[in-house]
Amino acid sequence: MSKLTGAEIVIQCLREQGVDTVFGYPGGAILNIYDALYQHQDEITHILTSHEQGASHAADGYARATGKVGVCLATSGPGATNLVTGIATAYMDSVPVVAITCNVTNSLLGKDSFQEIDITGVTMPITKYNFIVKDVNKLAKVIRRAFTIAQTGRPGPVLVDITKDVTGATCDYEYQAPEEIVRQSDTITEEAMDRAVEMIRKAQKPFIFVGGGAVIANASDELRAFAHKIQAPVADSLMGKGAFDGTDELYTGMVGMHGTKTSNFGITEADLLIVVGARFSDRVTGNASKFAKNAKILQLDVDPAEINKNIRVDASIIGDVKVILRKLNARLDPVNHDEWIAHIERMKDMYPLRYDKRLLTGPYIVQAIDEVTDEDTIIVTEVGQHQMWAAQYYNYRKPRTLLTSGGLGTMGYGLGAAIGAKMGCKDRTVINIAGDGCFRMNMNEIATAVRYNIPVVEVIVNNHVLGMVRQWQTLFYGKRYSQTVLNDAVDFVKLAEAMGAKAYRVTQKDDFIPVLKEAISLNIPVLIDCQVSCDDKVFPMVSPGAPIADAFDDTDLKIN
Incomplete structure (x- = not known):
């Protein structure tokens, strides 16, 4: 002492x-x-x-x-x-x-x-x-x-x-060893387990919805085994990205306001929705009274306050979701749902994500980053259109590889978070995908990255507008672009260089991948300013307050 x-x-x-x-x-x-x-x-x-x-x-x-x-x-x-x-x-x-x-x-x-x-x-x-x-x-x-x-x-x-x-x-x-953090399992009751197993065995069209709780609990292995054992398609929330392998055959994409049509339609048709560590955000459910209206809902969550908070459920198990899934896997026999899975596969073919592949666009930038980087790369985002494209077009294969502000939607989050991620994972590539509006919020952290030579890559999807707000103004406010145009004289390349970083400007699609590869190889702080159209939209989309089954994209708008 x-x-x-x-x-x-x-x-x-x-x-x-x-x-x-x-x-x-x-x-x-x-x-x-x-x-x-x-x-x-x-x-x-x-x-x-x-x-x-x-x-x-x-x-x-x-x-x-x-x-x-x-x-x-x-x-x-x-x-x-x-x-x-x-x-x-x-x-x-x-x-x-x-x-x-x-x-x-x-x-x-x-x-x-x-x-x-x-x-x-x-x-x-x-x-x-x-x-x-x-x-x-x-x-x-x-x-x-x-x-x-x-x-x-x-x-x-x-x-x-x-x-x-x-x-x-x-x-x-006097020195004291840290208290051991024990996974919460004392709240997992036999009655709740029996009810869950019965619901799963009776289901003909089960669907799994995964949230950030599965990432926090490090439950990826148990989740993969569970999904394949009960042969159920899997959708995720923004926070759940990477908990289930985005290249797995059972994966259907994100659900909700900018989720895939397959996930939104599939959950609407399901007869059992198994919710793993998700809180039923309004951005996921749309019109809550019509969410998963044909399904019984089984919710697995460590926080009892989440049960019946936003969506009424038919059954729940309270506890660490890794422990719960492990127990369920031990009790369940493999189930065959070939017809249901075939139906989901047909929807995947009918409703793929689409964008104009001729031009430099946000979706292309994200797909190119996916092509260049490996599965251990950490993608960080700010908030807005680029965030949704990062959720839609990058295949997250591991947990803790997408860091993004999901609940609060904090513009200016990404650059600081990328610096923190790189300090914690020095041997992994860290890329922050930003919009130009978000970059303006906390761009001074470029100086921090340079001061300590923290080699993060800042990719700006620069459309010279507040893209997501402008998208809503286009669709719902008669194209009255009140205070969303950022088309001024600010030069992000010069700003980054003034703070000591290496910087590039990309205006053509074919130039992006070579620049990205060079930026990663330099192992120093780098900014890439990508000039894209202000009219690119995030689709599919669900109108505020509408059910997720009403998801639409640009082709639907042309028809209507």
Whole structure:
């Protein structure tokens, strides 16, 4: 046992948890921690981002790519509030992040002191739990609890706010091994298992819908075995990408607003929908009252709050989905649904994804990235049309290979997240696919990548508009393009070069693959500005509030 300052205890607790990288930005209230971090810079790498929001997204990307807890640091006041969007992003997508902020001293709390903010009050609705530490003797216990809470059950972000005087005070510290994180299985009842097995055995048209929970639970092997054992087609949500191999014969593509017609029509026709770690987002269900209207619904989820929250289900099993699938696989005999699978295959042939293959387009860019990269490549996206094309046209074969803001839809997420992912997976290619509107949000993180020579490739699908918003304006607002045109004089290539990165501009389809291959081979931060048409659309599409069975594409619009 040794006597340490609060700041030193923070660092030692991070070391206990196996933290090797943190992302942050210093300031007055957190100076003691940064001074302690200086003494341990050989053990914990600190990445100084250009903005605290970039730090929160980097911690998020690190966590999603590695499965470990991501850590970000910020000072009081605006430093702490700049983390809020990143914390909310992690909360919506169940990402284990620990955000450590520092506040003014105990004596100055509640007095509107310089750079004081009640960050625990601000973040209460968007954290799994949060703490304010006013006593150095409680500090180590709180940090350890934060890491445990972030990882247990359904993961999520936890914030620890520490007053500055606590970081300077001293107390006894003794090393403590991290608490073992156990998969939740005590809630899996025999009654629920029996009911599920009975439903699966009776089904003639089963369909599996996979969400992000299957990725978080590392349940890919069990999911693959389950799908083939019951011979059921598999669709995924945006967050579920990679949990089931996108090249598998049973895979039908994404479901929902921009899902494939095969997935949307198939789920509508199914007599049993098995939902694995998904929360029935409105972007998935469309008109909830008509979602899977012909099916009994069996939901598998670790979070009981998700059962019957958005969609009424006929049965559920609460627990870790990896454990649940393993138990189901042990109880089930192989089932034959050849006729149903043949029907799904015919739909795949009837309703393929289509785009103009003559031009440089968003779909082509994504398909080309898929062609050039291997299955271990990590694709990160911002939010908008390019995000949907990345979901539609890239074949994700492994979990944790698509990092994207699904729940909050955070423009500006991708570049910071790509930096975090690369720091966590240094031997893997990391590519961020961005729109020009999103790139403007946090493009200053190019400077971060250059400062540390973090070799991420930034591919901008540049249509000079806010593409997804403009698509809605085209289809639903009489082509009144209010504040969605970005056709100004900003030169992304010069911006990237000014920040020290290598940059290319691509205007012709045939030039993209050679440039991409060179960008990856350089192993430095690279930006590729791809000039595409502002009129390209994401299809298929389901109108807001319509049932997913009403999915339409450009051919339907021409007919009608």
